[in-house]
Amino acid sequence: MRNFRAVTDATTTQRIERLRSVPIFAELDDDGLNSILACATEFDAPAGQVLAEAGMAGAGLFVIEEGTVVVEVPDHPRELGPGEFFGELSLLVPDTPRAARVRTKTSARCLALSRHDFERLLESEPKMALAMLRVLARRIIDPGH
Numbered sequence: 001m002r003n004f005r006a007v008t009d010a011t012t013t014q015r016i017e018r019l020r021s022v023p024i025f026a027e028l029d030d031d032g033l034n035s036i037l038a039c040a041t042e043f044d045a046p047a048g049q050v051l052a053e054a055g056m057a058g059a060g061l062f063v064i065e066e067g068t069v070v071v072e073v074p075d076h077p078r079e080l081g082p083g084e085f086f087g088e089l090s091l092l093v094p095d096t097p098r099a100a101r102v103r104t105k106t107s108a109r110c111l112a113l114s115r116h117d118f119e120r121l122l123e124s125e126p127k128m129a130l131a132m133l134r135v136l137a138r139r140i141i142d143p144g145h
Contacts, residue, residue: 014035023083027127039100041111043110044107044109046107047107050101052100057095061087063085
């Protein structure tokens with residue numbers, strides 16, 4: 001059973017400012033950020049919560065706003081923090097099982113975007129795809145960081 005708690009306490013202005021600090025969203029204007037807010041689900045998860053399980057179907061992207069998660073992949077687990085994301089492979093290669101288990105190391109606040117919503121956003125905000133590809137390239141070049 002998941003212990004997620006939907007977040008409803010922030011104003012739209014505060015949520016836009018948090019999104020603006022996320023590198024894959026940094027170049028978007030207010031309209032683009034509002035589009036993300038309209039379709040993303042913001043939630044809190046306690047420390048130790050599994051957010052994604054290796055081998056399970058993936059259907060969306062998670063963006064970390066606060067806290068730290070551990071991506072548990074063989075030979076090189078990595079920690080991700082505010083502004084980073086995971087689950088992108090499930091968006092780029094549909095119907096592919098998740099490659100890693102991801103759990104919160106600390107309590108965390110995240111945004112979840114479904115594949116359908118993400119594809120729709122990319123049509124109107126292609127800058128987001130370029131920013132995401134840069135991060136993916138860095139991860140391939142240096143999987144330990």
